[in-house]
């Protein structure tokens with residue numbers, strides 16, 4: 123287990139991939155892969171807390187995931203709703219504060235209501251900030267930030283010449299959340315898939331072959347150990 127020191131990242135972001143393949147390989151319907159994946163979410167949240175990680179961002183549903191069959195979307199939304207309803211007391215007990223990023227207005231009403239309730243209930247917790255990316259796409263996030271900047275420029279509240287990195291950062295869904303130090307992707311694919319494009323500029327990337335439902339406490343420890351071995355230079359020599 124890595125030591126609790128500066129080698130522990132402050133913010134870990136995860137592309138949770140491979141639920142479907144995990145299920146297919148067992149002759150199970152895809153939704154069973156998502157269900158098992160929700161168990162990994164629970165375990166990884168707990169482990170982050172134990173390690174002293176302050177922010178965990180999970181790619182739970184992408185803008186592109188709306189193109190999946192209706193039955194799978196329904197299963198994912200219902201899993202998310204159940205997870206929020208059942209786990210809010212546990213998050214409360216563990217000092218986890220929930221956030222959500224994405225075009226949340228596109229979520230079904232019942233799901234959004236459950237999400238807002240969980241966010242509100244956990245809003246004064248300070249141990250771990252858990253950020254769920256839902257109906258999230260990084261390009262869409264940047265488009266929304268540009269629209270906001272344009273609105274402010276049109277009304278004269280913003281001088282276009284004053285737009286800098288910070289001005290954009292502050293208008294992303296993640297405003298106020300530090301950039302991820304470590305990005306993990308499961309299931310072996312070497313892609314970013316429209317996740318946090320702006321925010322991962324300097325993140326270390328760790329890709330593991332394990333499918334998300336098989337990614338548990340020991341695997342997170344391993345990813346953190348890999349992160350700790352790397353020498354982070356931020357473009358300097």
Ligand code: FPP
Pocket residue numbers: 138139140141142143144156157159160163180181182183184187201202205254334
């Ligand atoms: C990717 O696997 C995973 C998803 C699209 C959804 C992630 C959702 C969960 C882990 C469960 C619920 C989440 C929470 C926060 C409770 P895939 O379906 O793309 O797998 P494949 O690439 O093998 O088909």
